[in-house]
Amino acid sequence: MSIFKGTIVPGISQYLTSDERLQKQRQKAEILRVKNNEPHRVYYFHQIDDPYSFLAVQFLQQLQRGFDVSLEIMLVPPPPDWAAPERSALVEYARRDVRDIAPDYGLGFSAHQQPQQIILDRATRIHAKLISDNKFVTHASSVDGAFWNQDEDMLDQLEDELGALAFSEAEVMLAAGAETRERLRHYLGATFYYAGEWYWGVDRLHFLTARLAQLGVRRSDGYASEIPIPPELQFTDLKSENGKPALHYFLSFRSPYTYIVAPRVMKLAHHYGVELKLRYVLPMIMRGLPVPRMKSMYIMMDVKREAGRQGIAFGKVADPVGKPVERGYALLPYAISEGKGEEYVLSFLQGAFADGIFAGSNSGLKKIVERAGLDWTVARKELTNTEWQSVVEINRQEMFDCGLWGVPSFRVEEFSTWGQDRLWLVEQELIKRLSRGAVAGNNRNTL
Numbered sequence: 001m002s003i004f005k006g007t008i009v010p011g012i013s014q015y016l017t018s019d020e021r022l023q024k025q026r027q028k029a030e031i032l033r034v035k036n037n038e039p040h041r042v043y044y045f046h047q048i049d050d051p052y053s054f055l056a057v058q059f060l061q062q063l064q065r066g067f068d069v070s071l072e073i074m075l076v077p078p079p080p081d082w083a084a085p086e087r088s089a090l091v092e093y094a095r096r097d098v099r100d101i102a103p104d105y106g107l108g109f110s111a112h113q114q115p116q117q118i119i120l121d122r123a124t125r126i127h128a129k130l131i132s133d134n135k136f137v138t139h140a141s142s143v144d145g146a147f148w149n150q151d152e153d154m155l156d157q158l159e160d161e162l163g164a165l166a167f168s169e170a171e172v173m174l175a176a177g178a179e180t181r182e183r184l185r186h187y188l189g190a191t192f193y194y195a196g197e198w199y200w201g202v203d204r205l206h207f208l209t210a211r212l213a214q215l216g217v218r219r220s221d222g223y224a225s226e227i228p229i230p231p232e233l234q235f236t237d238l239k240s241e242n243g244k245p246a247l248h249y250f251l252s253f254r255s256p257y258t259y260i261v262a263p264r265v266m267k268l269a270h271h272y273g274v275e276l277k278l279r280y281v282l283p284m285i286m287r288g289l290p291v292p293r294m295k296s297m298y299i300m301m302d303v304k305r306e307a308g309r310q311g312i313a314f315g316k317v318a319d320p321v322g323k324p325v326e327r328g329y330a331l332l333p334y335a336i337s338e339g340k341g342e343e344y345v346l347s348f349l350q351g352a353f354a355d356g357i358f359a360g361s362n363s364g365l366k367k368i369v370e371r372a373g374l375d376w377t378v379a380r381k382e383l384t385n386t387e388w389q390s391v392v393e394i395n396r397q398e399m400f401d402c403g404l405w406g407v408p409s410f411r412v413e414e415f416s417t418w419g420q421d422r423l424w425l426v427e428q429e430l431i432k433r434l435s436r437g438a439v440a441g442n443n444r445n446t447l
Contacts, residue, residue: 010356047189261420
């Protein structure tokens, strides 16, 4: 049974994700730091063969120059199997995703293949030496660049200049990094940890620097302004005279990330006048993919943070895993046929992740249905409808064909991407396709 299921649990989840609890935790951590006369210590966990680590490491110098912090660098291996249930797909997708986003951070990344193990071993040995010599922040990005370009001549040069530890010593560092990461309750590379909170890669680094700024540890030389902020939606005034592509939105009624991106997806589709296809799939755990407590707890706290940035209520959770999801999906074809598919999706997700409405009960589902503008008397008869069962499998297969396995995911013609963090990429693709023969205005309204 999920820890977020049942009538009493919404109150518990609301407390766990509350701003009051977060502030108390932060105050306690700061009091303890001062008492022990410790610096503001930021841990950074670097996975050499992870493209997201390639991006994150580029900003370590800015972090160190911009804030009075002590950086603790840890080498880590790939995440454990439970955290990467579709490992080969994850490895392939990560390279594609970083190729897509790197230019917007002023970086280049062109790798289409994972470097060979022998190259990874060499880069690991050099990185281990950099850490032992306290030179990682200055030189790690050069080593990573040579690694991803599979430039063995450059690795030779870097090894001559910087040195390298024996691989047995590097293995000890990797094991220590993995142990520390697990002890602090995480599983990914490219992650930052500070005083009880985790921040993944360039997508979350701005949350860390905002926290450090609140603590008054920003330096005065301006480097902090170089820390990246995720791109925002632009809502360009674009009038297209051509046929418009559909926006396929792969969603799950059990995904909190699906919830916090839903209003923006719908606003984006309406703004550009494209058809929004609601492609619902079974949650990962209902497809036999593990979601352990460590992962679910991190997701909850991360979603709360992102929801706050987007101005979306979140935290009073009634986990719909199992029958509530199935009941919710049974009514989706009816809602879509009534032209209320988007309203119903929003109502269900808000009920599950903000209002604490348990969709497994008739009273809860009735509330979700009626506030979407649908007739409960009609909807209740549709609960025995099994049409959704074949639809979710079709949608899942298409999502996998796109090289994706999680939600929320998006497809615009041949382009596809995964995650609420990547909606700005979806907008870029829409603009690219709509701009062919379109008239673009100068008015840009930022969300």
